[in-house]
Amino acid sequence: MSKTLHIIGGGMAGSEAAWQAARMGVSVVIHEMRPRVETFAHRTGDLAEMVCSNSFRSDDDEQNAVGLLHWEMRAADGLIMQTADRHRLPAGGALAVDRDLFARDVTQTLRNHPLITIQHDEITELPADGHWIIATGPLTSQGLGQAIAHETGADALAFFDAIAPIVYADSIDMSKAWMQSRYDKGETEEERTAYLNCPMDRATYDAFIDALLAADKTEFHEGETAGYFDGCLPIEVMAERGRETLRHGPMKPVGLTNPHQPDVKPHAVVQLRRDNALGTLFNIVGFQTKMKYGAQTEVFRMIPGLENASFARLGGIHRNTFLNSPTLLDDQMRLRSRPHIRFAGQITGVEGYVESAAMGLLAGRLAAAEMLGHPLPSPPQDSAMGALIHHITGGAEAKTFQPMNVNFGLFRPVDGLKGGRRGRSDRYKAYTDRAKAAWQDWLQLQNMSCAS
Numbered sequence: 001m002s003k004t005l006h007i008i009g010g011g012m013a014g015s016e017a018a019w020q021a022a023r024m025g026v027s028v029v030i031h032e033m034r035p036r037v038e039t040f041a042h043r044t045g046d047l048a049e050m051v052c053s054n055s056f057r058s059d060d061d062e063q064n065a066v067g068l069l070h071w072e073m074r075a076a077d078g079l080i081m082q083t084a085d086r087h088r089l090p091a092g093g094a095l096a097v098d099r100d101l102f103a104r105d106v107t108q109t110l111r112n113h114p115l116i117t118i119q120h121d122e123i124t125e126l127p128a129d130g131h132w133i134i135a136t137g138p139l140t141s142q143g144l145g146q147a148i149a150h151e152t153g154a155d156a157l158a159f160f161d162a163i164a165p166i167v168y169a170d171s172i173d174m175s176k177a178w179m180q181s182r183y184d185k186g187e188t189e190e191e192r193t194a195y196l197n198c199p200m201d202r203a204t205y206d207a208f209i210d211a212l213l214a215a216d217k218t219e220f221h222e223g224e225t226a227g228y229f230d231g232c233l234p235i236e237v238m239a240e241r242g243r244e245t246l247r248h249g250p251m252k253p254v255g256l257t258n259p260h261q262p263d264v265k266p267h268a269v270v271q272l273r274r275d276n277a278l279g280t281l282f283n284i285v286g287f288q289t290k291m292k293y294g295a296q297t298e299v300f301r302m303i304p305g306l307e308n309a310s311f312a313r314l315g316g317i318h319r320n321t322f323l324n325s326p327t328l329l330d331d332q333m334r335l336r337s338r339p340h341i342r343f344a345g346q347i348t349g350v351e352g353y354v355e356s357a358a359m360g361l362l363a364g365r366l367a368a369a370e371m372l373g374h375p376l377p378s379p380p381q382d383s384a385m386g387a388l389i390h391h392i393t394g395g396a397e398a399k400t401f402q403p404m405n406v407n408f409g410l411f412r413p414v415d416g417l418k419g420g421r422r423g424r425s426d427r428y429k430a431y432t433d434r435a436k437a438a439w440q441d442w443l444q445l446q447n448m449s450c451a452s
């Protein structure tokens, strides 16, 4: 039997899995269908392409569960994190990157690795033998999707996801917009001015909501009953939930002062975040949408400062497929019915770049350890990695299983800590301290088994 690990899909999870397995000494072939076969959201043939936001979210490893996952991935020499750190852009407490430089760097690093081969081919069947990881993501191609559905016997679950538009910086009217991070957050001047803000008065906001509600939207014809992922709701859906919803969500006007009119409090503010190191592109934060292209340009040009905006990419909506992992995968991420196949990334029912890369890291290590004859236990539940994998492969209720972001609700409670605000901060610190110790123990375990 071949001792090569084959990974289908070179996205966040597949790239990280390949890196982890190769650094343990295992030969890897990555099968990535792009650029030969395209998806609706990717634009390049690069590996680890970020399809929407350019942010890996909070980098706070003491008070935030995503920041904790960053920490655990860095401790495990994670490729996605170390590359993100090299291409970091100012974004307050978030880890945002130049998406093009980031993806190019990941691709180059993997291409240069002596144990890694990249083949640009689409896999459409489930492999009969060998060692495989399927990390084909939310946009898994149709042929493979059908093969997986056939094997698992379960209806593929789905929800809808939407992406936000990107605007050319030089088309934004800076006599109306200004640069400022909310509450001037950040340690450097660059961080304190990481966001571009467009103010709205009440009349403009009302007209904007009316236009959103009336705009032409993409309709589905698949008899869909799937819902939206709550963290990624299209703005029109938010507006339908109430006229004030956006003002309390992505358009909240707090922590910002308009230098063009310092005495006038904006009724709402649209924020844009730098999308590349050059500062030539900005994405509209939280503005994922299912409006048709014509409607998008019309409605978004109602935003003060964006009257003449040119769009590098408009928003869009897509179907997102994932497995019912609690019933289909074991705690090693293996398909119960065909244990030579592991799954990793968003298709396992985690949500987000970071969580997907994290599951790639685990799948790569677990697969390589097994191939080397030193199988590893699943990571401890007290670590962020362990909390996530435990949730998707057993902890979650299978009947109502939905994709999950990492969060402290997935962690076992820490005893003896009081409630309240101070209590919450102490509790999060206790979670993160405990998680870091548990994760380091698990990493150590691997060093010991490899040395034995």
Ligand SMILES: Cc1cc2nc3c(=O)[nH]c(=O)nc-3n(C[C@H](O)[C@H](O)[C@H](O)COP(=O)(O)OP(=O)(O)OC[C@H]3O[C@@H](n4cnc5c(N)ncnc54)[C@H](O)[C@@H]3O)c2cc1C
Binding pocket: 008, 009, 010, 011, 012, 013, 014, 031, 032, 033, 034, 039, 041, 042, 048, 049, 051, 052, 053, 054, 055, 121, 122, 123, 124, 135, 136, 137, 138, 139, 140, 141, 144, 161, 162, 163, 318, 344, 345, 346, 347, 351, 352, 353, 354, 356, 357
């Ligand atoms: C439109 C959209 C918007 C999103 N917005 C965000 C966001 O703003 N923030 C966020 O954190 N997450 C976002 N996500 C989720 C994000 O895509 C995932 O979290 C992350 O990229 C998933 O990583 P992955 O490795 O599982 O899949 P991907 O990164 O998508 O990688 C899967 C790879 O597999 C390849 N592939 C698919 N089928 C085959 C096949 N049969 N053979 C060979 N190769 C194949 C694809 O080309 C792709 O390169 C979004 C997803 C989509 C689709």
